Amino acid sequence: xxxxxxxxxxxxxxxxxxxxxxxxxxxRTIAVCGGTGCHAYACDEVARALREEAARxxxxxxxxxxxxxxxxxxxxxxxxNPEGIFYQRVKPGDARDIVEETVLNNRVVDRLVYxxxxxxxxxxxxxxxxxxxxxxxxxxxxxxxxxPTEIRDYIVLDGYQALAKALGExxxxxxxxxxxxxxxxxxxxxGFPTAxxxxxxxxxxxxxxxxxxxxxxxxxxxxxxRSLLEGNxxxxxxxxxxxxxxxxxxxxxxYVRNEYPLAxxxxxxxxxxxxxxxxxxxxxxxxxFALDLRVFQGAGAFVSGEETSLLASIEGxxxxxxxxxxxxxxxxxxxxxxxxxNVETWANVPTIIGRGAARYAEVGAERSKGTKIFSLVGNVNxxxxxxxxxGITLREIVFEIGGGIKDGKRFKAIQTGGPSGGCLPxxxxxLPVDYESLTAAGSIMGSGGxxxxxxxxxxxxxxxxxxxxTREESCGKCAPCRIGTRHMHEILARICRGLGREEDLEKLExxxxxxxxxxxxxxxxxxxxxxxxxxxYFRDEYERHIRDKACPAGVCKELIEFRIDPExxxxxxLCAKACPAGAVRGAPQRPHLIEQALCTKCGACRTACPxxxxxxxxLTGRERETA
Numbered sequence: 001x002x003x004x005x006x007x008x009x010x011x012x013x014x015x016x017x018x019x020x021x022x023x024x025x026x027x028r029t030i031a032v033c034g035g036t037g038c039h040a041y042a043c044d045e046v047a048r049a050l051r052e053e054a055a056r057x058x059x060x061x062x063x064x065x066x067x068x069x070x071x072x073x074x075x076x077x078x079x080x081n082p083e084g085i086f087y088q089r090v091k092p093g094d095a096r097d098i099v100e101e102t103v104l105n106n107r108v109v110d111r112l113v114y115x116x117x118x119x120x121x122x123x124x125x126x127x128x129x130x131x132x133x134x135x136x137x138x139x140x141x142x143x144x145x146x147x148p149t150e151i152r153d154y155i156v157l158d159g160y161q162a163l164a165k166a167l168g169e170x171x172x173x174x175x176x177x178x179x180x181x182x183x184x185x186x187x188x189x190x191g192f193p194t195a196x197x198x199x200x201x202x203x204x205x206x207x208x209x210x211x212x213x214x215x216x217x218x219x220x221x222x223x224x225x226r227s228l229l230e231g232n233x234x235x236x237x238x239x240x241x242x243x244x245x246x247x248x249x250x251x252x253x254x255y256v257r258n259e260y261p262l263a264x265x266x267x268x269x270x271x272x273x274x275x276x277x278x279x280x281x282x283x284x285x286x287x288x289f290a291l292d293l294r295v296f297q298g299a300g301a302f303v304s305g306e307e308t309s310l311l312a313s314i315e316g317x318x319x320x321x322x323x324x325x326x327x328x329x330x331x332x333x334x335x336x337x338x339x340x341x342n343v344e345t346w347a348n349v350p351t352i353i354g355r356g357a358a359r360y361a362e363v364g365a366e367r368s369k370g371t372k373i374f375s376l377v378g379n380v381n382x383x384x385x386x387x388x389x390x391g392i393t394l395r396e397i398v399f400e401i402g403g404g405i406k407d408g409k410r411f412k413a414i415q416t417g418g419p420s421g422g423c424l425p426x427x428x429x430x431l432p433v434d435y436e437s438l439t440a441a442g443s444i445m446g447s448g449g450x451x452x453x454x455x456x457x458x459x460x461x462x463x464x465x466x467x468x469x470t471r472e473e474s475c476g477k478c479a480p481c482r483i484g485t486r487h488m489h490e491i492l493a494r495i496c497r498g499l500g501r502e503e504d505l506e507k508l509e510x511x512x513x514x515x516x517x518x519x520x521x522x523x524x525x526x527x528x529x530x531x532x533x534x535x536x537y538f539r540d541e542y543e544r545h546i547r548d549k550a551c552p553a554g555v556c557k558e559l560i561e562f563r564i565d566p567e568x569x570x571x572x573x574l575c576a577k578a579c580p581a582g583a584v585r586g587a588p589q590r591p592h593l594i595e596q597a598l599c600t601k602c603g604a605c606r607t608a609c610p611x612x613x614x615x616x617x618x619l620t621g622r623e624r625e626t627a
Contacts, residue, residue: 005276005277005278005281006277006278006279006285006286007278007285007286008285008286008287009164009167009168009285009286011278011285011286012155012160012161012164012279012285013164015152015155015277016155016156016158016161019152019155019156020156024152024153024156025145025153025156025157026082027060027062027082028058028060028061028062028080028081028082028103029061029062029063029064029080029081029082030050030054030061030062030063030064030078030079030080030081030098030103031064031065031066031078031079031080031081031144031145032046032047032050032063032064032065032066032076032077032078032090033065033066033067033068033069033075033076033077033078033079033144034047034065034066034067034068034148034230034231035067035068035069035072035075035143035227035230035231036068036223036226036227036230036262037068037072037073037075037223037384038068038072038075038076038077039262040075041075041076041089042076042092043065043075043076044065045092046076046078046090046091046092046094046095047063047065048092049092049093049095050063050078050095050098050099051063052095053095053096053098053099054099054103057099057100057103057104058099058103058104061099061103064146064147064150064153065147066143066144066145066146066147066148066231067142067143067144067146067148067227067228067230067231067232068143068227068230068231068385069143069144070131070132070135070137070140070143070384070385070386070387071088071129071131071132071382071384072383072384072385073382073383073384074088074089074114074384075088075089076089076090076091077090078090078098078112079126079144080098080102080103081145083125084125084126084127085102085108085124085125086113086114086123086124086125086126086129087109087112087113088112088113088114089112090112094109094112097109097112098112108124110122114129116130117381117403130382130400130401130403131382131384131386131401131402131403133400133401134388134392134396134400134401135386135387135388135401136363136371136387136388136389137371137387138348138351138360138363138370138371138387139228139235139344139347139348139351139371139373139387140227140228140373140385140387141387142154142157142231142232142235143227143228143231143232144231145157146231146232148230148231148232148233148234148266148270149266149269149270151234151270151273151274151277154232154234154235158354159234159235159238159350160234160238160279160350161350161354162238162242162349162350162351162352162353162354163238163241163242163245163279163284163285163350163353164285165353165354166242166245166246166353167245167284167285167287167289168285168287170353172202172245172246172247172248173202175242175245175246175353176195176198176199176202176246177195178352178353178356178357179194179195179198179246179349179352179353179357180193180195180196180199180357181357181358181361182352182357182360182361182369182370183357183360183361183364183367183368183369183370184345184348184349184352184360184369184370185368185369185435186341186342186345187341187342187343187344187345187348187372187373187447187448188214188305188341188342188344188345188447189417189444189445189446189447189522190522191368191435191445194341194345197329197339197341198243198246198247198339200327200329200330201247201248201249201329201337201338201339202246202247202248204329204330204337205337206331206335206336206337207248207250207336207337208249208250208251208336209244209247209248209249209250209336209337209338209339210249210251210252210253210332210333210336210337210338210339211240211243211244211247211249211251211252211253211338211339211340211341212252212253212254212255212307212310212311212314212332212333212338212339212340212341213236213240213252213253213254213255213340213341213342213343213346214255214305214307214310214340214341214342214343215229215254215255215256215257215260215263215267215342215343216255216256216257216298216304216305216310217257217260217305217343217447218257218300218301218302218304218305218473219375219418219419219446219447219449220418220419220449220469221375221377221378221418221449221451222375222418222447222448222449223375223385224343224344224373224374224375224385224447224448225342225343225344225447226257226260226263227385228343228344228347228373229254229256229260229263229266229267229343230260230262230263230266231266232347233263233266233267233269233270234270234274235346235347235350236254236267236343236346236347237267237270237271237274237279237280237293238279238349238350239345239346239347239348239349239350240252240254240293240346241279241280241284241291242349242350242353243339243341243346243349244291245284245289245291247337247339249291249339250290250291250292251291251292251293252291252292252293252294253293253294253295253296253314253333254267254271254293254294254295254296255296255298255304255310255313255314256295256296256297256298257297257298257300258297258298258299258300259300264295264297267295268295271293271294271295274293275292280292280293296313296314298310298313298319299313299319301313301319301473301475302469302470302473302523303319303320303321303473303474303475303521303523304319305447306321306521306522306523307328307340308321308322308324308328308521309321309475309521310340311328311332311333311338311340314333315333315334318475319475320475320477321475321477321520321521321523322520323520328340342447344372344373344448348360348370363389363390364389364390364391364434365389365390365391365432365434366391367434367435367436368390368391368434368435368436369390370389370390371387371388371389371390372387372388372390372433372445372448373385373386373387373448374386374387374388374397374448374449374450375448375449375450376397376398376401376402376450376452377449377450377451377452378414378415378450378451378452378453379405379406379409379452379453379454379456379457380398380402380403380404380405380406380452381402381403381404381405381406382401382402382403383402386401388401388433390433390434391432391433391434392432392433393429393430393431393432393433394414394416394424394428394429394430394431394433395429395430397433397450398411398414398429398452402452405452405454406454407454409454409455409456410426410454410455411426411429411452411453411454411455412425412426412453412454412455412457412459413425413426413453413457413459413462413537413538414429414450414451414452414453415443415449415450415451415453415462415466415530416433416438416443416444416445416446416449416450417438417443417444417445417446417447417449417526417529418446418447418449419466419469419470419527419530420444420446420466420470420522420523420526420527420529420530421443421444421446421449421526421529421530422438422441422442422443422444422529422530422532422533423443423453423459423462423463423530423533423534423537423538424441424442424443424533424537425537425538427537428441428537433445441533442529442532442533442536443529443533444526444529455553456553456554456555457553457555458496458541458551458552458553458554458555458556459534459538459541460492460495460496460534460538460541460542460545460551460556461496461551461553461555461556462530462534463492463530463531463534464489464492464493464495464496466530467485467488467489467492467527467530467531468489470485470523470527471485471486471488471489473523474523474524474527475523477520478518478519478520478521478524479518480514480515480517480518480519480524481515481519481520481521481523481524481527484511484512484514484515484518484519484524485515485524485527487511488508488511488512488515488528488531491504491507491508491511492508492531495542495545495546496545496551496556496558496559497556497558497559498545498549498556498558498559500542500545500546501546502546502547504546505535505539505542505543505546508531508535509532509535511528512528512531512532513528515527515528516528541553545559550620551620552620554618554620557600557601559620560601560618560619560620561596561599561601561618561619561620562594562599562601562603562605562606562616562617562618562619563593563594563616563617563619564584564591564592564593564594564605564615564616564617565615565616565617566591566593568613568614568615569586569591569592569613569615570589570613570615571586571587571588571589571590571591571592572589572610572613573586573588573592574608574609574610575592575604575605575606575608575609575615575616576592576605577608578604578605578607578608579604579605580600580602580604581598581599581600581602582598583595583596583598583599583600584605603618606618
């Protein structure tokens with residue numbers, strides 16, 4: 001984009017009005033979701049086909065590729081604005097009908113609209129879809145409205161207006177006070193009040209000061225920060241600029257995993273565009289305030305999400321955490337005062353300054369203000385990214401936004417807070433989602449991962465899985481985390497194999513307390529959460545693994561066995577064809593059997609067996625002894 005640097009606030013306002021006069025941000029547009037999930041479904045090909053068709057049939061219509069729209073399992077998503085017509089699972093071949101029917105003739109393409117899985121009822125507009133109805137998209141809503149590679153799309157929607165307000169009407173102390181009144185707390189997981197961190201950074205001695213954006217999102221199944229940075233990088237940049245003004249920083253770093261190439265590319269381009277327009281540089285908007293930002297690509301270690309490890313990585317050292325105090329606000333990057341917040345925290349700041357703290361604080365719970373973006377995944381019908389007001393219940397998220405459990409199965413548990421979070425049972429579904437409530441239940445908010453589990457999930461195996469992850473990702477610097485997580489993982493593995501002992505449960509609790517109390521950083525402090533919460537809420541399942549040598553969910557391979565009921569088997573051979581190990585034997589139209597020595601217990605035979613026959617049985621624990 002060829003542009004002249006904006007000299008002051010008036011220049012920004014003039015550009016905004018010019019863009020609006022040209023019709024940008026208004027009129028008919030076709031927005032194609034360009035999030036990482038939709039890229040996996042070939043959204044680029046969909047966008048190309050729509051551009052070609054629109055250029056041929058309706059040149060005045062703009063086709064733009066936006067950030068993630070959230071409803072990822074329905075991608076590629078196409079949104080027709082201003083009507084808000086929502087099309088899902090669009091293919092390149094649908095481009096002709098979308099332009100012909102919807103753009104030119106204002107008719108809906110029926111086969112592309114969303115239908116409720118239970119009732120089959122169609123939902124044409126975004127607001128009619130249950131997945132979106134309970135969301136409050138203060139931060140994430142911009143993702144579906146702008147091209148992240150085009151700064152003008154952000155400016156026309158009042159982008160950088162909050163920065164102009166801060167520089168022109170507020171002192172740094174005013175900015176911090178406004179953030180404090182908003183009640184904003186860090187969205188990276190700890191929930192520390194943002195204004196307190198900023199004030200500590202401002203009052204710290206030393207210069208130059210720095211601001212850092214932590215975009216090292218490493219939780220399995222979580223991609224909130226990544227999608228926000230991919231889809232609306234200017235919101236993050238504007239938030240960092242306001243924070244830098246508040247604490248007196250002159251430089252900033254966006255720390256992004258190297259595995260997130262789209263986030264890296266969009267953030268770098270956004271910085272360049274902002275710099276060209278004078279929104280970064282030696283005198284931001286002619287105010288005399290200087291700030292420049294850069295992107296740093298991290299190597300991908302989970303521990304780099306811990307702030308002192310992240311700083312070490314930027315400095316070119318191994319990503320090891322260090323004891324605190326001193327905190328980074330006192331001695332951070334290169335030993336200078338540094339304020340670190342995560343992507344979502346920074347993206348909230350323009351909304352707070354632009355709309356005012358009082359309006360922002362109207363949303364959320366008493367001690368947890370605003371909204372939170374969650375990655376909703378697992379055994380739930382509607383998976384994707386959801387932005388909800390703090391204080392919403394787990395039940396509302398899972399059953400109203402998420403559409404309930406897949407295949408009509410029963411809800412068993414939900415893991416909040418990623419691999420370091422806790423598993424909460426059905427009895428806590430009405431728990432409000434805020435920092436204090438989740439902590440009291442033994443879990444954490446974390447960065448925002450929500451993993452839904454159904455009745456076929458073994459919580460012992462889940463705890464084993466997450467301990468394996470945290471053990472592998474431990475930096476190894478401190479003994480409690482390095483040794484404690486390994487021993488806990490070994491005990492869980494033994495229980496899953498049916499070799500557990502009664503005293504193992506007490507040992508797990510002792511080890512968990514030691515790891516939690518003695519570890520150096522947050523990874524170690526929270527690593528025992530999956531074990532402690534599953535022991536707290538599902539202790540009977542551990543006891544069945546130990547006493548009955550049974551896995552009630554039928555997941556732990558050493559504790560289950562597949563057999564064919566000769567009374568029901570008709571010898572159709574479907575189980576034999578499905579078996580990858582060749583363990584199923586038998587003549588056509590004669591009862592088959594499974595050779596246990598060859599069986600890998602994958603369950604393919606049971607899946608292939610026709611429901612009307614149901615000859616393949618999965619036996620657990622004492623069932624094997626009596627069968």
